[in-house]
Amino acid sequence: xxxxxxxxxxxxxxxxxxxxxxxxxxxxxxxxxxxxxxxxxxxxxxxxxxxxxxxxxxxxxxxxxxxxxxxxxxxxxxxxxxxxxxxxxxxxxxxxxxxxxxxxxxxxxxxxxxxxxxxxxxxxxxxxxxxxxxxxxxxxxxxxxxxxxxxxxxxxxxxxxxxxxxxxxxxxxxxxx
Amino acid sequence: xxxxxxxxxxxxxxxxxxxxxxxxxxxxxxxxxxxxxxxxxxxxxxxxxxxxxxxxxxxxxxxxxxxxxxxxxxxxxxxxxxxxxxxxxxxxxxxxxxxx
Numbered sequence: 363x364x365x366x367x368x369x370x371x372x373x374x375x376x377x378x379x380x381x382x383x384x385x386x387x388x389x390x391x392x393x394x395x396x397x398x399x400x401x402x403x404x405x406x407x408x409x410x411x412x413x414x415x416x417x418x419x420x421x422x423x424x425x426x427x428x429x430x431x432x433x434x435x436x437x438x439x440x441x442x443x444x445x446x447x448x449x450x451x452x453x454x455x456x457x458x459x460x461x462x463x464x465x466x467x468x469x470x471x472x473x474x475x476x477x478x479x480x481x482x483x484x485x486x487x488x489x490x491x492x493x494x495x496x497x498x499x500x501x502x503x504x505x506x507x508x509x510x511x512x513x514x515x516x517x518x519x520x521x522x523x524x525x526x527x528x529x530x531x532x533x534x535x536x537x538x539x
Numbered sequence: 540x541x542x543x544x545x546x547x548x549x550x551x552x553x554x555x556x557x558x559x560x561x562x563x564x565x566x567x568x569x570x571x572x573x574x575x576x577x578x579x580x581x582x583x584x585x586x587x588x589x590x591x592x593x594x595x596x597x598x599x600x601x602x603x604x605x606x607x608x609x610x611x612x613x614x615x616x617x618x619x620x621x622x623x624x625x626x627x628x629x630x631x632x633x634x635x636x637x638x639x
Contacts, residue, residue, distance in 0.1 A: 363540055366541060367540075367541055374545075377553060378552055378553065378556065381556045381576055384560060384573065384576060385559060385563065385569075385573065390568050397572050397576070400553075401575075404579045408582075408586055410541070411587060411589075411590050413586045413589070413598050415598070416582075416586065416601055419602065423605050424575075424579075424605070428575065431613070431616055432571070432572060432612070432616065435619060436568055439568075439619075439620070439629060441566065444564070444565060444569075453562070454562050454563040457563070458562070461555045461558055461562075464555070465552065468548075468551055469548060472544045472547045476543045476547060476591070483590065483593075484589065484593050484594065486586075486595060486598045490595055494596070494599055495599060498596075502599075502603060506603055509606065509610050510606065510610055513610030513614050514613065516613075517614050518617075520614065520620075520621050521617040521620055
């Protein structure tokens with residue numbers, strides 16, 4: 363049991379350090395690589411909470427698909443580095459102070475209201491999750507498939523915007539001639 | 540055993556780091572990555588509460604959050620590419636024409 367605690371604190375240190383890396387690194391590629399470490403750390407936290415199917419989904423969907431998409435766009439766009447000095451403004455300092463005070467106010471509340479005794483174990487394996495997903499949550503599942511199709515078509519339409527606008531320009535030009 | 544409050548505190552710290560990133564950073568792609576951090580923080584607390592109540596519904600919610608995150612990644616990155624194509628930059632401060 364002490365091993366589990368040590369593992370948890372090591373993992374949370376890793377997650378928080380790499381999440382700070384995402385925010386702090388001026389170069390977008392380094393931020394993305396830190397994001398991969400964070401996502402895999404979150405997958406390990408899921409494993410500690412017995413959510414085995416979600417570990418696989420987290421690694422495949424997040425660390426596999428989404429981060430690769432982000433890296434692809436970062437490398438496609440040839441971005442400039444941000445200077446850390448430019449980031450400090452009145453608005454950002456106010457936001458950081460507000461959030462930190464909220465964080466400090468939240469800690470005692472959580473420790474008081476969630477004691478450790480009521481912890482139960484459920485195993486989130488693929489069979490139980492699948493039964494729930496195709497039984498109780500079937501309607502939500504169908505809505506999710508609609509959402510994915512809408513996002514797919516929307517992404518294609520947005521990414522092709524330049525092509526259609528140049529075509530319209532050409533048509534408008536030929537119309538005036 | 541690790542208490543449930545430890546998972547919730549980890550989740551809240553991660554969410555705050557993501558929110559601070561959204562407030563502070565100007566590069567739209569990094570803002571997008573910070574939103575992913577916030578979604579992951581919420582996922583941790585969903586799974587922790589699912590363990591607390593001995594119920595798998597929270598893990599199904601995480602599943603749907605991942606679906607929404609994937610859809611958001613596709614559309615958001617397409618919008619960022621369109622922004623870059625129009626203005627040769629992805630700094631959020633350069634797109635302030637609609638600001639009141």
